[in-house]
Amino acid sequence: MKLELSEPKTLITHGRTQAARFLGYEIVVLHDDAKRDRNGHRSINGQIGLKVPMDVVRGKCKPYMRRGKPAALLERVHDSDSRIVTRFQAEFRGIAEYYQLAYNRHRLGLLRWITERSLTKTLGHKNKISVNKVWNRYRATWQTPAGPRRGLQVKVDRDKGKKPLVARWGGVSLARRTTRVTLKDELPAVWRKRPAELIDRLMSGRCELCKAQTEVEVHHIRRLSDLRPGSQAEQPDWAKQMASRRRKTLIVCPDCHSGIHSGLSVRQDSMESTLESRVRL
Structure with a gap:
């Protein structure tokens, strides 16, 4: 058997040149x-940097x-201005x-300009006005x-x-984020306390139908709407109990589980008589 490796995933790259x-x-x-700090020491050599690839920006x-x-996106002109x-x-x-972790996040300025032009042209095509009139109609300043x-x-x-519902375009800063995050390597709690x-x-x-203390199983339905009675048949006891409690389990x-699936009526009095017969035996 020949093992083939994916070159993009296994490629070894020299970090300073590529x-x-x-x-x-x-x-x-x-x-x-x-690049030196206030003491004159080289401050960034050897550090890892994350960048926005230019081909990704062009693709977006x-x-x-x-x-x-x-250009205007004609498939969106049927939406409301707020939705657009x-x-x-x-x-x-x-x-x-x-x-936001990239230090050259300013590259997304090209995407912002093209997206903004496309937005204004889409609004202009929808309202039959020019791009300048779109800005005159919807230009606004807000506090952040x-x-x-x-x-x-x-x-x-x-x-x-x-x-009122407010839809805004703009206000997304492309400045580099300098927030430091503290990682906590703690094992997640698999089981809740309660x-x-x-x-x-x-x-x-304990069986929730016949109240017997024995081995139990779970009867499950997909939707509570499945418990609605039909036009002719009366709702069985187990379905009434699940509907009253609004539980899908x-x-x-x-014995009760087999009776539910077989369509037999499961009643508490019959179950009590069955239990009495079992005790006599």
Whole structure:
């Protein structure tokens, strides 16, 4: 048997001369003798750096371009203005947040400009106005923890005193994040401190239909709506009990479980008589 290895996954790369690719990032070893701290020491040599690949930026720009230029997305003109702005903002924010660890995050400025042009052209095509009139209609400034931000804002008023829905484009900073994260290598708690209710019901060993203390099983249904009675047949006792408790599980003994699947009526009095006969034997 011949073992074949994937070259992109097993490639050994020299970090200072080439970049290794992992999860959409370029991983490099930083080296710059001109970068020094306040004491005059070289400060970045040998450190690991994460970069945004330029081919990724170009690939993310393609959906918003036609013939090499930003263009309106005609498949979105049937949406409301609020929905259009929200969708463009969510798409760009998702990419910007994913690459927040990259030190060259400013490369996403090209994607932001192309996405913004495509957004304004889409709104202009929908409302039959020019791009300048789109900015005149929706230009806004709002406050953020990092200061005031400018962009596009669409408000949708609602009735009954509800706050208006606000959709915004802009305000996503491309500055490098310097927040340090402390990792805690603790084993996750597999079991909760308080056992689940289903486990307690199983451990009790009591049938919830005939009240017998014996080995139990779980009868399970997919949906509570399956417990609704039909037009002619009356709802069985076990279904009434599950519907009243709004549970999709029922802890039953093997006899009751077989009676449920066979369609026989499972009643408490018959089960008590069965238990009495078993005790006599």
